[in-house]
Amino acid sequence: MKHKEELKEIIKAYRDRGITCDQNELIQLLREVQTLFGGVIPQKALEKTAEKLELKMTFIDALLKRYPSIRTEDAPHTLSVCGGKNCAKRAALSDFVERTYGVQVGGTAEAGFRYKVTGCMKKCGKGPCVKWDGDIHTGMTEEKLRKLIEGER
Numbered sequence: 445m446k447h448k449e450e451l452k453e454i455i456k457a458y459r460d461r462g463i464t465c466d467q468n469e470l471i472q473l474l475r476e477v478q479t480l481f482g483g484v485i486p487q488k489a490l491e492k493t494a495e496k497l498e499l500k501m502t503f504i505d506a507l508l509k510r511y512p513s514i515r516t517e518d519a520p521h522t523l524s525v526c527g528g529k530n531c532a533k534r535a536a537l538s539d540f541v542e543r544t545y546g547v548q549v550g551g552t553a554e555a556g557f558r559y560k561v562t563g564c565m566k567k568c569g570k571g572p573c574v575k576w577d578g579d580i581h582t583g584m585t586e587e588k589l590r591k592l593i594e595g596e597r
């Protein structure tokens with residue numbers, strides 16, 4: 445694994461500070477690891493981090509779902525579809541995602557993104573809306589969404 449020694453150092457620094465159970469600190473650590481690996485955390489580095497901090501991968505996975513800006517190898521992107529009642533055609537858009545990419549809400553698509561349905565994104569007049577890696581895209585169509593998902597890989 446590239447950057448093995450640096451990864452060890454980062455983890456050691458956190459362990460030494462005795463703050464491995466603090467979620468904010470853990471997110472900070474994961475951001476550092478992400479930077480170390482050029483923007484996407486490799487699965488092996490994620491597993492090594494969990495192992496060294498004696499954390500379960502299920503815990504890390506659950507935490508990562510809440511932080512779309514942290515990208516991992518199996519899900520370098522995050523897609524959130526607005527599920528607010530004012531976004532017309534939101535259900536059709538969710539159906540499209542689930543059908544086309546074989547993913548359920550809360551899951552990870554093989555196409556490389558975590559999939560969520562969220563509340564209103566405060567752009568109701570321009571719906572349907574999605575967030576791709578935290579950026580809101582309005583007036584979403586199946587075609588535009590396909591380009592977003594498939595064009596960025």
Ligand code: FES
Pocket residue numbers: 526527528529530531563564565566567568569571572573
């Ligand atoms: S309901 Fe989708 S942006 Fe408000």
